[in-house]
Amino acid sequence: MARIKNEKPNENVTQGGENAIQNKEIEGLSQGQIVRRRFVRHKAAMTSVFVLLFLIIAVFTSLEMKLGPFRWRGWWQFKYDELLELRTEGCPEGIVGCPTLDAVPSFIDGTPMGLGRHPFGQDDIGRDYFAMVMRGAQRSIYVMVVIGFLAAAIGTVVGAISGYFRGWVDAVLMRFTDFIITIPSIIIGSVVGYHFGNLGVGFLAFYLGLFAWTGLSRLVRGEFLKLRELEFVDAARVAGASNRRIIFKHILPNAVGVIIVSVTLLMSGAILLETALSYLGFGVVAPDVSLGSLISQYQDSFTTRPWLFWYPGIFIITIALSINFIGDGLRDAFDPRQRRRLTKKDKERARAQAKIAAQND
């Protein structure tokens, strides 16, 4: 490395040193270990993992839940569809059901911090808004996960097969994809809504997932078309690997970065898609709620009862942000050529090593 003569030797040394450090670090580790290590180092991604985990646990344990014979009581005192007395004390003139959450410590505003009875306030007819937001977050996360997984599975398989085999398989699958792209998913929603009534959020997520994979499949196909021409695939084929093995063991890991970025964007997009559908009246319908239906229902409250608008909004943003950052971290971790950013300490060490190397020359 140090043999390359250049006007800026210092920089080069550092670069060479970086490689050296990285190579050293991943010596003797399996691919999985390398990915895990890289991911753990991604601060934003790790923070997001914790935030999201905390959110999911908090949200799903907050309300009463029945799962077969099991019955979870829920740590929050109210149910999301329970009608309660509308609170007016402490609210501005003409406003009912204002939030009781006090996040300001007592030494600033004189009242102690605390949740109060209805931390997020109440809706027009007295339902506890905290419970509704929790319920909404459950539904939205559910929708997001189902759409994400369904789309990722279908999109990857279709894209991989058509990109790998090309020819008539590719033609058939891609024309099928075109076919799906042309059908607006809202129509399906309104037909089903009209004939079968409200089939619930599970069905909504399911059929949206069945329509959401097209972009991903094209992307994966493109990636496969590119990768299948590379030498390592030829090598694997020469070594006698089956098609299945080549697709899943050789090409897919190389395409996983693209897939993950796109799936995470898709998942955060799913929350927004559900929000948009609720706004247009085709999403999650009452009496069930989702973050999207809450925020679209209360968009008029923006100036008068802003909490009805902000709290679900904050949840949407937090979830979408976390997902995206996790995707970002995964992408970086999976990229085989990706270098991690070096700290000052690393650089100093590299310089020292480079010096030693130069002396040894």
Add this chain to the structure above:
Amino acid sequence: MFAYIARRLGVLFVILFGSSYILYNLAAISGDPLEALRTSREPNAAQQIITLTRELNLDVPPPLRYFIWLRGILGIFVGSPDFGEARTGQQVSEMIALAIPTTLRLVAGATVIAIVLGISIGIITALRQYSRFDYAMTFVAFLLFSLPIFWVAVLLKEFLAIQFNNFLSNPTISPPWLIGLSLFSGIFWAAILSGDRKRVLVVFSGVTIANAALLQVLSVTQWFADPGFGPIILFLLSIGVAFLVTHLSTGINNQAALRSSIAMAVLTLVLYYPNQWLFEVDAKKVVFPLMVLTLFVVAATVPLLFSRIDRGPIIRTSILSAFIMGLLTVVDKLMQTWRPYMETDAVYYRPVPTFGQTNALLEPGNFWMTFLDLLVHLFLPTTALLLISFAGYVRFSRGTLLEVLNQDYIRTARAKGLTERTVIMRHAFRNTMIPLTTIMVVDFAGIIGGAIITERIFGWFGMGTLFNQAINSLDLNLLMGVFFITAFLAVTANLVADLLYSALDPRIRAVSRSK
């Protein structure tokens, strides 16, 4: 190749036929068109049901009714497709012909800016991976990506239209705003120009103070009430453009390129007053193309005076500079129009609108007034769409560029001793564009389908509105008309993307079938 395209087009029609048949039948059973009449207390409701049944052919079952629609559409082969009438009695083809330009105007600008801005930021973040700026932009991009558009729209309207108009009635910037804005731009620039702590501090304080001073001056002189550059500032800006463009295009060390760009700036100054006169000439249809033509001719010939060798890049630089300077001159003219525009009865000192495509009350005739009117109406919807759509481009271009930068040929290019500018602009950037191009093509087709919610919130009537209207009023002809156009474009765009992909990247052989 030709056979391939022909075959794809053939399949395309089969797909359109299949999906239109399915969609028609689905849509037909998605509700009851007579619904409103069933609850009507009108004395002649029965007669109205007969009328509607007759007009919509409701007595024909949907699987057959489809062919009534198809018969009209098939006229496309004899050059006169009949999309039928909407329930409002209008010709569907006319409605679509009106809606497409609206949608294009709404989303094309936003998409182009989103692509340019998104890719630029994506590239900067990739080059400064894991810097403060990278983190900040990633955060902002994801944040914007996570916002529902109707929410963004409400906020934009409140602050950029209503509050800004209030501000314009007395355009003095209050101290908190002044401090806030200055600090913000200070932090922004300091984050972009990362470096050691000292440099960051210098940049931060420099920008903050400069900004505060500038805003103070603008505030005291009530610049916002009557904005404009004037020849001097226009010249200074042009010099700046000359340096920047030369730097990006050929490198600042290319004296000839720099000189010809500066010559362009001088020309901009010299031509300032003649331009002002030309702008007021009535024959816009003749004058404008002429001006553009002159601009390119001059920009292409001037460099010849400065260099005898290697003229290509220099001409390119000079044309690019001249183009931007020309734009600046136009911007200046628009700014001069601002005050007269505000003073019209139609606008009445509240220039930024929250909805609509044009101001209906504005007297037509004045080109610049009309143009400005168009721009202020585009301002909010474009901003809203831009904010939520550019995140995707930032992420994709960042990811792709990072991947490209780690390729061996980049290392080779660097090892050859090419400058970093050349490596990035010529080797890395071009390869980054390949996957992005295909994404863009597909995005663009999707856009014609319309931004239902954006159109609704900003009172625009494009394809999205038509689609929504068709679904809500069970207007099958209208729905199928919109469907036909959007589906056709979506499928064609995929075809174009495929072709582009294999054309741009020689390694890919999507087209060949031999296996």
Add this chain to the structure above:
Amino acid sequence: MKVTRKVRFAIAATAAAGLVAGLVGPAQAAPKTTVSIVQSNALTGLNPSVTNMNLTFNVDVAYLSGIGFNYYNNKATLIDNTVLGTYKVVSQKPFKVQYKVNPGRVWSDGTPINGVDLLLSHITSTAQYSVIAGLGDPGDSDVTPVFDSLGYGGIYDEHIVGLPQLSADKMSVTYEFDAAIPDWRLVAPGVAPVHTLVLMAEGKTKLQSVAANNAARDKFLKYFNTYNKKALGAIGKLWSTAYTINKVDSSTNPLLLVGNGPFMVKTAVPNGAVTMVRNPRYNSGPKVKSLKTVVFKVIGDGTAAAQALKNGEVDVYAGQPTADAVALLKSMAPAVKVIGGDQAIYEHIDLRVGPAYGTQGSYNGPFAGMSQQAVDLRTAFLLAYPREEIMEKIIKPINSSAQLMNSLMVFPSEPSYKEIISKSGVSKFTAGTQAERTAKALALVKKYYPNAAAGSGSVKVKLLFGQPSNTRRVAQAALAKAELAKAGFDLDTTPTSGWSSFLSDSKFDAAFFAWVKSAAFQSGNVGTYETQANDYGYSNKTIDAIYKELGAKPLSAAEVTARFLKVDQELIKDAVTLPIFQHPAANGVSAKLQGVNPSPFSPNLVWNVWDWYFTDK
């Protein structure tokens, strides 16, 4: 970067040098004369009498560009437009009504209006005429009649005898009906500039001289009297299709825009704004105070419209009646005022007595039939239905002066309301507190379901309502479910999309929705409870008889009230339905705009545009 900063300094310096200076402040000279009104859907045509053009926006524009013999005011009273002309019953047997146009009234092209201009209205509302003239049978389910009119099959069509008779001076027209129709004032013929249709049929695209116009009108009279198929066919085709326009500019045929209203369309941008300017020759109706221009702007989204109002882009917005929308409008004070009020729409709860009239199948739900048990259970359901709570929580935030509606026949604002509710027996459902009523209800349920208790869910009731996206309805259902549970009912409150197609479906035991009243017919809402029109299987001979009576001949106000009272008494005795509230309205109006006073009937807001004016404060 360096460059940018230099430039910034340069801008600052240059600006400081005073290149730009000057104070700007809106210095208003006179009050505005242009009013901007929000519409939620685009203009699709100028002739709302054609079947597919009958949309709110089209009706509003047509109302301003053409004025007839009467219009509704803000009290839902029919006001005679005596400026245009007069009309009266000239003979009881046979029943004859004469319409007389005042001399000197002119169309916007200067042609005087006369009786011939009333005759087109006969063609477009009489199926018989269309058949005789060979213009198509409106009752035919295959062929569209040439005049594709909305008017066939109405009261006029049913009772008119022969052709209207034009007087010798052509200024009045007499109509003969086969019976004394009670709502004879509502069937007043519209005036239409028939000469423009004749001219357009002849291919003219420009306004003609008055003499030519008069000649064209005489031709029309001839065609009309001779059932001239060819000429009328051409005119009918124009009438049905030529007005389907959403774009008006200098290239539009000016003959399409001729009218006698206070304003005429000047420009219309497709899907965008419609600008109407004063008709300089207007003398057919009330004087216009000060407005010179009326602009309609299209905004579909409620919040967007409210924000446009706040930004001063529009002056009047018929708001969406939700609590938040009203609060949003109120928060814009003092620049905006909220004009509340009531719409001619009332929400009510219906209980199923049997299968819908004329449908097959049977209904065996808890409320079926007229047995004591069914009546008791229905009474219990209505007793426990939390009407007051719905009022307090859902309607009061929108209109603080709203009151519970207790009569199905008349609105609280009508003069006979007090008398009717004091005698109708509705006090059974209003006495005491809700808790007491619910307790009574539970007691009634216990008679038949001994195990009934609060929350026992003994009586299962499936409720029909919608749309699922209608949050107000969903909230009402939630309140009802909670209160009815205390009386032992188990209410299934899943909203139904496309609910109105299921009104006659026996699987629903109850439904709540709204009836819209579109005109002040003498029979009022009675028709809704008549056996043949009832989707809930209710049949009451007394009510049927009263309905017939009300439709047979004009009655005095006292006679009508007595019959309405009887109907209310019957409905309450049988416990089949209860009204809940009258739909509130919420209009945001710029504080500077005076005179806005919406009518409950179409064209709600703009009925008195001529009275609007701006103050400059």
